[in-house]
Amino acid sequence: MSQFMNFANTFLMWKEGPLIWISDVLIGLTSIGIIAVLVYFKAFKWLWKEWLTTVDHKKIGIMYIIAALLMLFRGGVDALLMRTQLAFPNEHFLTAQHYDEIFTTHGTIMILFMAMPLVIGLMNVAVPLMIGARDVAFPYLNAISFWMFFFGAMLLNVSFVFGGSPDGGWTSYPPYVEKMFDPGPGENYYIMALQIAGIGTIATGVNFIVTILKMRAPGMTLMKMPMFVWSILITSALIVFAFPALTVVLAQLLIDRIAGAHFFSTTAGGMPMNFINEFWIWGHPEVYIVILPAFGVFSEVVSTFSSKRLFGYSAMVGSMVAITFLSFGVWVHHFFTMGAGAAVNSFFGISTMAIAIPTGVKIFNWLSTMYKGRIRFTLPMMWTSAFIPSFVLGGGVTGVMLAVAPADYQFHNSYFLVAHFHYTLVGGTVFGMLAGLYYWWPKMFGFQLDERRGRHAFWWFVIGFNVCFLPQFLLGLMGMTRRMYTYPSGLGWWIPNFISTIGGFMMGVGFLLLVYQIVWSVRHMPRGVADDPWDARTLEWSLPSPAPEYNFARTPIIHGRDEWWYIKRGKFEQEFVEPTIQPIHMPKSSGRPFLIGLFMFVAGFGFVFEWYVLVVLGLLAVLVLMAWRSFEFDYYHHIPVSVVEKTEKALGRL
């Protein structure tokens, strides 16, 4: 009994109070609920066959998006807990330790387990369809990437109720996160969750580079690709070049923590500053990894809903390439105050400002695309138009202000900075990904989302967003720093904080309305609507909604940019490589990607508590699964002509 109580206190954290107890109960109920539903509908087999073992990019994309929305909920709850704590001075709703854990998981989840999967989900759904491919280059690897991400995210979420969450902030700066100052398992959770998901992400980057470079339909040269595809190509390249730095820095921190080594320790010659340096070598490109796909979405949306060609296509491409290279030369602006010297600060300050130039080009090109168009304010376009002012304020005005190194000494780590990056990440990435979600929703599911309910969600969210984050600029100038779990009264911080909290809850309402809109639309919106509901321009809209397993029954031949638009307008003729339908090669489903993710989870869990039996078992299992794959030569199958024809007929295509 005492052994059990010891276990319960150490690992299940029963001493920690109602927050944990409620979470325990909720997690238990949810798990029981999910299993009960699956049992009731006898859905286990369906779930395994159709989803867990799938290698279909469209389904993987949908799973990414579902996971991202769940994580948005989790991260949002974290945010609301924090805002509740800060609504009044000297509040004791949360203890310091809980607040520290919550802002850490909020940041980590929002960047790596919400923004990233939302981006990767949308690119999975859209890219192969937009370039006329039947799947990504490596469908099996794609599934592995997803399950690595998924189990990485689960590992971080488990921490809350098993052993304690990380409390070092999402940037996790040593020496605070060294074992000496932060001995709990929380930080190991952070390291392993990011490591597992990060490796999966590198694989995604490789996958999409090869897909886009080598699997475009004949005729689609690089400069005829839709802008979203360009943005994903660039994003994937950034992933490939930036994420290894994260892998290294996490591995180094792990070695420090579990082997007592001295990369970042305060003794024996460790250099804590090097963590910050390496972290931002990854961290800054990461910002562009999540924002460039949003730029891509905006380009598609603006062009589609203005019924006009994208203005300045080559300038848009050029500016994205420029951003790629610049983004590797600006990382020091995250730690101007580390005293790296005036020359270093000057160089990195100027390179940071220089990024505003290509970004400005993009904004003006979008405006010019809208100019003289006929702008239809549907939901995707509304989110796009909310993005432009937010991003000009967040990325443009305050971004440049923060790039001025001496001024940054006053902004750094203050709420001014917090407001700035929320304006870019929420106003840029989240608005962009929601625009993309609304835009491609009919293509994913074959029905539209209800406009009226969506507008309610939009207004609550966007107004709430501004109410929440505008006052934070002021708070920063008043001297409030980020990550303070409480603040004294008498400094005038109360009113802005209170307004900010109101805004936070309005965003929460917006999110609930969005969920309500989805649920309502699933139940009430008519199915089988038009395949091209937006009168759009690119290839994916020439397909049925949702697209069949093999996407294209016959491979299209591409004549130019906005292919589908000109086919509809009669300027291009629809042509195919094959005169008649041929048997189609498709990859076979496999349960191994799921198992690889699962065993990575096991190994990660082992690292967290330094239970090396689990580590060895998990990694061995992964190795065996990889070797198994290596000896498999028969990993594709044919879809016979008769089946393709039947499917196409059912879709009204023959």
Added chain:
Amino acid sequence: MESAVNHAMIAEHELQHDVPLEFATEDGSLRVLGFWVFLAAEVVLFSCLFATYIIMHGMTAGGPTSKQLYDVKGFAWETFFLLTSSFTCGIATFEMRRGNKKGVIAWLLVTIAFGLGFLGFEIQEFVADVHAGATMQRSGFLTAFFTLVGTHGAHVSMGILWMTSVVIQIARRGIDSMTSRKMFIVSLYWHFLDVVWIFIFTAVYLTGKVI
């Protein structure tokens, strides 16, 4: 253009006959390009480890310095073994392109042998260091040294396992579009590890003997 029809999947009928077998199917060429891109990621990964090592080179905290620690004979042999293995691996690729199954297997086995020899020397070196009190926990410099060289060593071990699996597959199936692609990719990996070693013996061992 037939490749556009059945992309991602291989089919013997889409073989292009005037290019090496490993690029001849679309599946093969996708994987080779994918592996190149992966190598580009590895370049950045090792660059971070190198950068860390270089800035921590002086952080000896009173422990052994690189001048005291590095043994010329040891790393000279390691270098020779790995360079030679890279060469024999190249010959294996050459034989593969000539369609000489036995040659491929023989040269790959030679490569594996040299790789094991390299690992043997490296392990010996590490064991000697640890016995001399130069452990990873001793100083920041040693932490960075063991991590950089150890990561390379782990890659070599992985490469040996992988190459063994390829040898078995070629022995069982002969040289076809799939095994030749696997062989070509593992050879890329092996040459890449040699490139990394070139920079290790330059920036770590030789430099460590100079400064």
Added chain:
Amino acid sequence: MAQSSAELHKKPSPQNHHHETFPWKHIVGYIISLVLTALAFGTALRLHLSTTMTLTIIVFLAVLQMLVQLFMFMHLTERIHGDTFQKIFIYTGVFFAAVVVVGTIWVMTFKSAVS
């Protein structure tokens, strides 16, 4: 496949013909790398030049040897289904690697900002 059909059916470049009977390229490459390695060892361990000079020479030799591996052993320039995208990624990777190493050294060897 991204190319026009004409480009797709273009004959592969001559370098893709591998009907040589003796691996001259590999043997030459091997000899060059052994020589470069010996030069590097000699420069560092025997010559006793100034530190900067020694480091410059051996790093230069290492870069040369990397090129030998890339071009003589790794077939970097071969067309893979019509194009050589791999070159872009390797060059960019090497460029970013240089940025990381040089940048880190520059940023991390800072002195106290005020003396």
Added chain:
Amino acid sequence: MRRTRRWLKTGITSAILVVLLTGCGVQVPVLQPKGPVGQEELKLIVFPFILMAIVAFIVFALFAWIMVKYRAKPENEGYVPPETDGNTLLETIWTVIPIIIVVAIAIPTVIVTFKLLKPPTPTVAAKSNTNPNPSKQTVVIYVASSEWKWLFAYPQYGIETVNHLEIPVGQPVDFQLTAIGPMNSFWIPALGGMEMDMPGKDLGLWLQADSPGTYLGRSAQYSGKGFAHMTFNVTAQSQTDFEQWVKQVKANSPKLTATEYKKLLQPSTVGTMDFAGFVNPNGYNGSMSKTGMPGVRAGMPIPSDIKSTGDSSTGSGSSSGKSGS
């Protein structure tokens, strides 16, 4: 309609901001700097803000105009938008103008970045009769953060304080920053920008107060449970008052003993303290600094028992950070 709501929203928010700023006597220290460093930095806050605000205004205006003018209405049902690929002239213009703006901001940035390395010009001449030594015109203060408090040492005066600072008005203060334990960031918003303080590193920061008063300082870098309580008051007073204070501390305050010092390095939050110098104990290397706290100057010598207590204090039971001062 929607546009009006957008503008209404922006209008209301900015109105609230203005009321807040001016009406209730609220302190916005970054915008109301009390010293030359902060003033220099304020210029670099305002100048880019104005430039970028002009750009933003142009974008907002264009955007609003386009959204209204070209939105789909029943009247323009049949309108077919023209297909334009681009416009080289326009695109060149909006590439070149940002370049000019960036250059305009970059030049003062570089100048000020280098300028802040040097001490600001004193506004009050040091009284030569009281301070014949010119080196004393600059006050040197060693700053060290420990979990979760600020330790200050005045090497020229041989006194130490915890969690509060006294400085003379009108004279540059040379802060030498280091940390014992996790890093923090030393920030007095009313006087100027922050600098991180790290274990094993000596970083410098020049600040100067031009008007007497009490300013709030804090840590701007998260360092654990008690981080929010790492605040300190900076009292700027005249030279005479400052020296009076020094004398008082020397006369009335206890010396800092080794035991006390070790206790200070434990994770905890404490109130303010004064010490009249340091008792050179056996266990510490007294040669490290005659005047400052041992370890503070060099940053490094954390006694080994600090490590172990550091471990236990973050365990589940202790909540020293929360109990706070």
